[in-house]
Amino acid sequence: MPAAKYIILFGPPASGKGTQAARLRELLNLPHVASGDLFRENLQGETKLGLEAKAYMDRGELVPDDITIAMVIDRLSRPDCADGALLDGFPRTIAQAVALDQALSAQGHRISQVLYVAVPDNVLVERVSGRRLCRTCGEAYHILFNQPKVPGVCDHDGGELYQRDDDQPETVRKRLQVYWEQTSPLIDYYRGQGVLVDIDGNQSIDAVTMDLEKAIAGT
């Protein structure tokens, strides 16, 4: 049996991780585990976890580590993740990365690759302001750079497109500040483990997908 593959798509908010994860689905054939999506599902379902996370998300802050780690490790323990997963948005702190390493090594696994999609801050702010998501499937669009065929409607399932509350300019600035303070130290953490691959995220969506595919094929 081939070794399980746990790959992390890493990068600042709106660096294109969700869009790229959807495109890599066929190639990787691994479940896409996005902590932000898990929180949003909990929010929509009005679960206790969702209500706890909401205030932090609205402010553009990180949800506390204990809540986040428990949620993601629980997701990874489901049978569909036995052969690996494509992680997106997790980990976002050193404590989360350490907890993930421990949980994987307890199962005899490790992180195979961390694909670091780098995009300059000014480009991120511009991207976020035009970002729209499908209410049904979560697919991401952009009003200028990645338009749906019919404005306001998802190409895949006809779902309504909406703008995330935390994509407002003020919250985006806060999320970027949080990224540089709390999340960017993970770049050195994973570089030190020899698993980090640098990807230029400031290119067309297709070009980024190509670079990611090349990086994954190189494992």
Ligand code: AMP
């Ligand atoms: P995202 O969709 O990845 O941009 O996440 C949306 C929001 O969910 C973030 O701004 C955080 O409030 C929360 N969140 C998502 N992932 C994490 C994480 N790994 N640690 C803490 N908070 C998170």
